Amino acid sequence: MRSGELARLAGVTVRALRHYHQVGVLAEPERGSNGYRSYDVHDLIRVVRIKRLASVGIPLERMPALLDDAAVDGGELLEVLAAELTGQIDRLTAQRDLVLRLRAQNAAPDLPPELAPFLAVFATAGLSPHLARLDRDQSVLLAHLVGVDGMPHLERFYQRISTSTAAPAVVDLARRFDRLGPDSTEPEVTAFVDSFVATVRPLLDELADGSVLHDLNGAAGLVDEYTTDVLNEQQRHALTSIAAVLDTPVSEDRT
Known part of the structure; x- marks a missing residue:
């Protein structure tokens, strides 16, 4: 034949x-x-x-x-194949659960599922497309940098800032930050920095050990590189001032 x-x-x-x-x-x-x-x-x-x-x-x-x-004897080979298939099934099951979780949260597939519910709160706040993209990219970066061990701490922080008591103030800060630009005066930048520290420092203190910030210490250069590329001069100036104040004990800072 x-x-x-x-x-x-x-x-x-x-x-x-x-x-x-x-x-x-x-x-x-x-x-x-x-x-x-x-x-x-x-x-x-x-x-x-x-x-x-x-x-x-x-x-x-x-x-x-x-x-x-x-x-x-093909028995040993079949045993190996059974173990490999079990591993594949476990991975596929985890992948399916992740897809279902993101779908239930109406979240983008590239977002960390742990943070998606909290990011959704700010997605509906009417922020500018630029700021929404900044928030999304930064969340993806932070989730990757803190890793599996740091994710619970980062999730706690996002959960805290998206509560009904904290979210309005955080959204207002985001809008004010988005408006900072070449025409912003130094007093305006200072007022924003003071408001940010007054709002965020208590939230960080609530989380007690500062684990999120600790986990990111080794990757500060990457975060700085990202903000340098996407923020204007006044926004970068504000972030630098905020970092300086948050690194200073309460008894020593200007607040």
Whole structure:
């Protein structure tokens, strides 16, 4: 029989047969005087066996021993495959749960799911597209930088600033920060800094150990690089002033 007939009887494609030849699981017959390769029932049986092995997840490169040596015990290989499949199922289950969680929160797929509920509070606050993008990018960056161990601390902080008592003041600060620009005077920047510190410092103190800030100490350069690229001079000046005040004990700062 020719390759097309073999493929039809075995339920595969001619392209699959060629691939079996290339990886060495199916011998490639010599061409006859008519220029065609001729296969027989033994080739059909082998291709059917290849299909059966593939159906349980055995890779082609692991098949020759099973196909050619009747004494080979496939039990150990099946045990390995079962463990691999269990791992795949666990990963897929976790991925599905993540997708469902993001969908339930109506969140963008690139947002950290732990922070998505709290970011949604500010997404509906009517902030400018620039500030909304800044908030989103910064949240993605912070979540990555704090890692798995730091995420609970970051989540606590986001949860705290999005409560009904804190969110209005935080949103107002965000709007004021968005308005800072070339025409902003030094007193306006100072007033914003004072308001920010007065609002945020108590929230940080509530979280007691400052773990979020501690987790980010080693990545401060990356955060600074990001803000330098996306903020104007007055906004960067405000952030620098805020950082200086927050690093100063209450008894020593100007507030």
